[in-house]
Amino acid sequence: MSRNEYLTTGxxxxxxxxxxNTLFHYDQLGIFSPEARGENDYRYYTVRQMxxxxxxxxxxxxxxxxxxxxxxxxxxxxxxxxxxxxxENAVIEQQIRALKEKQKWIQRQQKRIKTxxxxxxxxxxxxxxxxxxxxxxxxxxxxxKTISVKVSELLNSYYESKETxxxxxLYIQMERDLARGTxxxxxxxxxxxxxxxxKMPYRILPASxxxxxxxxxxxxxxxxxxxxLRSYMKQHQITSSDGRFYEEELINATMTDKRSEYLTRIxxxx
Numbered sequence: 557m558s559r560n561e562y563l564t565t566g567x568x569x570x571x572x573x574x575x576x577n578t579l580f581h582y583d584q585l586g587i588f589s590p591e592a593r594g595e596n597d598y599r600y601y602t603v604r605q606m607x608x609x610x611x612x613x614x615x616x617x618x619x620x621x622x623x624x625x626x627x628x629x630x631x632x633x634x635x636x637x638x639x640x641x642x643x644e645n646a647v648i649e650q651q652i653r654a655l656k657e658k659q660k661w662i663q664r665q666q667k668r669i670k671t672x673x674x675x676x677x678x679x680x681x682x683x684x685x686x687x688x689x690x691x692x693x694x695x696x697x698x699x700x701k702t703i704s705v706k707v708s709e710l711l712n713s714y715y716e717s718k719e720t721x722x723x724x725x726l727y728i729q730m731e732r733d734l735a736r737g738t739x740x741x742x743x744x745x746x747x748x749x750x751x752x753x754x755k756m757p758y759r760i761l762p763a764s765x766x767x768x769x770x771x772x773x774x775x776x777x778x779x780x781x782x783x784x785l786r787s788y789m790k791q792h793q794i795t796s797s798d799g800r801f802y803e804e805e806l807i808n809a810t811m812t813d814k815r816s817e818y819l820t821r822i823x824x825x826x
Contacts, residue, residue, distance in 0.1 A: 561602065562591065562600035562602060563600065563601045563603065564600065565580070565598075565599045565601070568605075568606065572606065572609050574609075574613060582612065585622060585626060586626060587612065587622060587629055588605075588608065588609055588629070591605060608629075612625055612629070615640075620644065628640055654720040657720040657721050657722065657751070658722070660722065661721070661723075662722075665722075669806075669807070669811070672806040672807055672819055675806075675819065676770075677770040677771065677772035678770075680767060680769045680784065680785060681768055682765060682766070682768075682826075683765075683766050683768045683823070685763060685764060685765075685766050685823070685825075686750065687761060687763040688724075688748040688750065688760075689750070689751065689752045689753060689759075689760060690726075690746045690748055690749075690758055690759050690761050691710065691713070691714070691746065691747045691753055691756045691758045692710075692744045692759070693707075693709060693710045693745050695743065695745060696741070696743050697741070697742060698738075698740040703727070707725060710745055710747055713756055717754065717755035718754075719749075719753045719754060719755070719756065721749045721750065722749065722750070723747040723748060724747070724748045724804060725745065725804075725805065726744075726745070726746040726747075726748050726802045727742050727746075727802070727803040728742060728744040728745075728800050728801065728802055728803075729741060729742055729743065729800070729801045729803070730800060731796050731799045731824075732799065734786060734801065739778065739779035739782050740778075740779075748761070764797065764826070765826055766823045766826060767788070767823070767826055768822065768823050769781045769782075769785035769821075770806075770820065771819070771820045771822065772817075772818070773815065773817075773818060774818060775818070778803075778822075781822055782822060785801075789824070795826065796824045796825060797825045798825055800824070800825070802822070802823040802824070803821070803822055803823075804820065804821045804822075804823065805818070805819075805820055806819040806820065806821050
């Protein structure tokens, strides 16, 4: 064997931007093996093998599992390679769609935070809300732990379903309870999404005009905001269209460690 015709494991690894250990692993799996072996079982590769290694590295970067790469390498053909690329292109397109949905969610969050920092918490205002797709868990509880558990269950369902649309968590109280002076009995926790989830059951909440009140501070005295909102509605002869009041956390523990800076929006559809 003429040494000048071959590349050592270290040489081809450096040229292809990979590592010797990766090449050893590929050899053990039967994915990519040296053209020749020398004394002490040294591995030697040819320049012609660089194209094959480049394809393997590219497929790995695309996220293809090693067993699938091995299967392809054992049945290489132009037709199979074209089929493989078509499959990987579909995967990339799906990933792009998911990333775009995440980007939209980030942009909505940025806009919401920016708006929240300019809100006067003492006002009551009319707002227009877009339609939402609502995935909900019933609770009928005022216990913080019970509510937190239900939110966790709902979020677990969301992530297990591999949904890609963003969401806002809503907590729902009923007008009949508020009329009796009960301000902390929640009947549902919801994920409000702007595109329909693929696997989670949901209902549609149509776009509507709403009244919004705000509460600055801890949730222990959120009843004050409810009283202000309901007094405003009574004074202006405004009624709820569905008997529900929706709480949305605009600023919470994710953004501040001071409870006095928490900001909650209470929305009622009219």
